[in-house]
Amino acid sequence: MISYLSAALLALIGLTRLMTVRTGPKHLVTFFLSMAAALAISAEGTVRLLGDDLLPRLVTNALQLLAMRALVQLVRSTRSPEKPTAFWPIAVCWILMVLCYLDFAPHRLEAGTSGFQWRWSIVAYQVILTAYAVTCLVMFIRTLARSAAGRPRGTFRTGLRILVCAAVATIGWVLFSGLPSLWLEITDLADLDFLPRARLLGLCAMVLWVLGGLFTxxxxxxxxxxxxxxxxxxxxxxxxxxxxxPQIALPLRHDLEFTLYRRVIEIRDGLLALRAHVPPHLGEWLRTPVDEPTRAAAELAAALVMREAGRSWPHRPHRDAHPGMREESAWLSAVSSAFKHSVVVREVRERAVAEVA
Known part of the structure; x- marks a missing residue:
């Protein structure tokens, strides 16, 4: 159950990254989703369902190498100019691992014996897996540690440092779980005791990856x-x-932050185009003093009516935009709420319609 929960958390973080970063490289997304799939496939329930230990391990290891390659792509994408990551090394590793699997798979009934553990294909499989993963993780740690040192205080820098710790823990996990023949030889562990310990180390590393991903x-x-x-x-x-x-509408783009930015621009364009239609005597229609957002909404309601009737007044002053996007968005949100719900705005609209009539 813990493996499935960790896999779900990793998948959730990967999908969150995918939603957050709509454009550009998706290396962290690839890492989190690959590790999530690897955890789910290597879980005890999945292995029991498939009725085989070796094939799920091969698929899990292949996904883990894909995740390690994504880390290398991530650190290389920070360089200027970006240095591409060749695909052939991981492809060669996958091919060699499959060839090794084809050699030792027919002898699966011998698993746990000394002869099986030191079979040439088993040793080669373990060396290939461990060497590629450790190399990728070392490159990732070096670059990420430098990046975290130059970041300002905050959750993002904390997340980067947790990810460095997660990578170090993953190296320990890879060296332990990737070389079972060595550790079974030099320790008193039995084969049945080795896998639970390796899985526990992996889950500890995954917890760090989850925490780092959540913070970043x-x-x-x-x-x-x-x-x-x-x-x-x-x-x-x-x-x-x-x-x-309708002419103020900009081209569509499926990005939440850009959509908000675009709508603020369109609203500002619409308000500027309507300012000449605001009646100069609108203040006489306001029975009581109102706040600035409500007055702006009342001016808009009257301007829409007067524009439809073809009336305008030149040299109408307009309010300057707020310097920040968040402040401008908050201002327009208040204007929008007043435009939709304010009794004052409704009364001004009725006065404007009556005057036009």
């Missing part, structure tokens, strides 16, 4: 949540302006 994706998840909240808040105002002025 925390900021991105918060940005997505804020963007979604901002989009929902400004959508009523945006729909009204786009319906009145």
């Amino acid at each position: 994706t925390w900021d991105g998840a918060l940005r997505l949540a804020r963007a979604w909240k901002g989009i929902r808040a400004v959508t009523p105002l945006w729909k009204e302006l786009v319906a009145a002025q």
Whole structure:
């Protein structure tokens, strides 16, 4: 059950990274999803269901090498210019591992004996797996440690340091679980005792990977949540302006943060285009003092009516935009809420319709 829960957490982090980083390389996504699939396949329940120990281990090891290659791609993508990662080394490793598997698979009934553990194909399989994984992890640790040292304090730097610890723990796990013939020879462990210990070390490493992934994706998840909240808040105002002025709509793009940015721009364009239609005597229609967002919403409601009637007043002053995207989004959210719910805005709209009539 722990293996399946860890696999689910890794898969969730990978999918979160995929949603957060819509464009650009997806190396961390590949890593987390590959490790999630490897954990799920190597779990005791899956092995019992398949009725075979060797084939799930081959598939698991192949996925683990894919995850290690994704780490190498990740560290190389930080270089300028980006240095591509050749695919042939992992392909050669996969081919050699399959050839070794074809040699020792027919002797699966001998598993656990000294002759099987020191069979040439078993030893070669273990050396190939361990050497490739450790090499990738060392490259990853060196680059990530330098990157974490240059980052400002925060959850992202903490996540990077946890990932470094996770990579170090993974090296220990790879050296232990990837060379069972060696450890069974120099220790008193039985074959049945070795796998649970190797799985426990792997789960400890996976916990560190999960923690590091959660810390590094925390900021991105918060940005997505804020963007979604901002989009929902400004959508009523945006729909009204786009319906009145379709030309302000920009090309679609499926990215939450960009969608919010685009809608703020479109709303600003619509408000600027309508400012000449705001009645100069609108202040007389406001029975009581109102806050700035409500007044802006009332001006918009009156301007839409006057624009439809063809009335305009030149040299209408306009409010400057806020310097930050978050501040501007919050302002327009308040205007949108007032435009949709305020009694004052409804009264101003009725006065504007009555004047036009």
